[in-house]
Amino acid sequence: MLRNLAEQREPLVITQNGEAKAxxxxxxxxxxxxxxxxxLKVLALGKLDVEAGRVKSVADVVARLRSKRKTD
Structure with a gap:
């Protein structure tokens, strides 16, 4: 059964009294x-950040990274 699951890559639905249980x-x-x-969770969280206005422009991020690089 396990070999078949790995080869077929199809889930096996286990039923009890005709109802899917596992x-x-x-x-x-x-x-x-x-x-x-x-x-999908990361994308949903990112969407919430955008909707809440918690965003920065690419130019600001690049400038910040460059300034950090100079201080290291």
């Missing part, structure tokens, strides 16, 4: 899903 998937698919969810 999902079994290979670790590679699980990790990909977690990475995708993390990226």
């Amino acid at each position: 999902v079994l998937q290979d670790i590679a698919s699980f990790e990909e899903t977690q990475e995708a969810l993390t990226l």
Whole structure:
């Protein structure tokens, strides 16, 4: 069963009395899903920052990084 999960990369839905109760998937698919969810969360947080006006122009950021580089 585990070999088939890894090869097919299709989740296995486990049912009880005809109702879905759990999902079994290979670790590679699980990790990909977690990475995708993390990226979506970062994008959502970034969108909230933009909506709240917590942004800086690229020119300001570059200038700040250059000034930090000179002091290091």
